[in-house]
């Protein structure tokens with residue numbers, strides 16, 4: 074009997090080891106992993122350079138607390154600010170904690186309370202981030218939520234304009250809604266959001282927890298759209314599997330997170346920072362990011378070509394290597410079948426297959442995955458005719 078709370082209905086695969094894009098199970102199974110630990114291991118499992126960086130720090134010290142200056146924190150912060158064009162970093166341990174910091178900072182800096190977020194959004198499981206999330210199923214039984222969050226239809230600038238009143242502290246959004254179903258924001262929408270926020274003195278927070286750290290073929294997804302947020306939040310891909318999170322913010326917000334105003338025991342942990350620095354040094358190279366974009370264009374075009382006549386497939390969309398295949402049926406049983414065929418993928422909502430391969434997945438492994446997907450979806454399409 075399991076002694077764990079059943080908050081996750083677990084898959085049938087028990088991992089024994091993992092390397093690169095492959096996961097090996099205890100019973101001898103070999104799986105091509107297009108989940109990357111839910112968008113975390115962007116450089117694949119057990120990346121040798123990240124491992125070496127953590128090992129070096131393991132031999133020096135593990136934890137000393139944020140009372141001390143820590144060189145690796147400064148290095149990680151420099152990588153983040155250089156890559157984003159923003160100025161100041163606060164390190165947390167997870168996505169929800171990063172969003173908590175963003176929400177606290179926005180309220181304190183503006184002296185206002187209301188935060189606008191979007192329908193189908195996902196921002197985390199703590200009270201503030203659950204309150205920010207635009208999905209009722211996340212909140213059931215946990216009420217009352219934190220006050221002053223309102224939800225706007227995604228990609229609807231007019232609706233936002235109507236709700237963007239004087240008492241709004243911040244607008245918070247995902248450039249690509251991940252858990253909600255891989256919905257990509259339009260350029261006009263995002264540029265409109267930025268302009269409206271500027272006009273009304275409202276802060277723009279972009280939740281880059283899933284889209285950041287190269288996932289979309291830029292260091293951060295907002296960079297596809299010629300906009301500049303005031304705060305971004307990060308976690309998942311930041312240290313390739315060692316838990317960490319962060320916000321990166323505009324320098325004008327410095328005074329609002331002064332000594333004693335916010336904190337965390339583990340945030341900026343040296344082992345996590347060692348992993349984060351190496352991960353970002355590799356991913357933020359322009360040639361690496363260009364390669365992600367090239368792979369993305371190729372995969373999306375091949376998927377469209379292969380699945381064009383498949384009546385089950387309603388849409389193929391995404392940005393970089395965050396790709397959704399929307400079907401005309403629930404995908405849960407299909408994910409199970411794909412695993413039996415050696416391919417692990419995720420869902421996003423009920424009807425979308427979500428692909429989050431590691432960013433350095435080999436061409437031959439992409440081809441293998443596409444073949445398995447095409448075969449399975451074509452069989453399902455024939456069954457339903």
Ligand SMILES: *Cc1c(COP(=O)(O)O)cnc(C)c1O
Pocket residue numbers: 167168169170172195196197198247251252280281282283308309
């Ligand atoms: C995963 C995720 C979160 C929550 O991150 P945790 O580390 O699980 O707290 C928040 N926002 C987005 C967009 C995410 O994908």
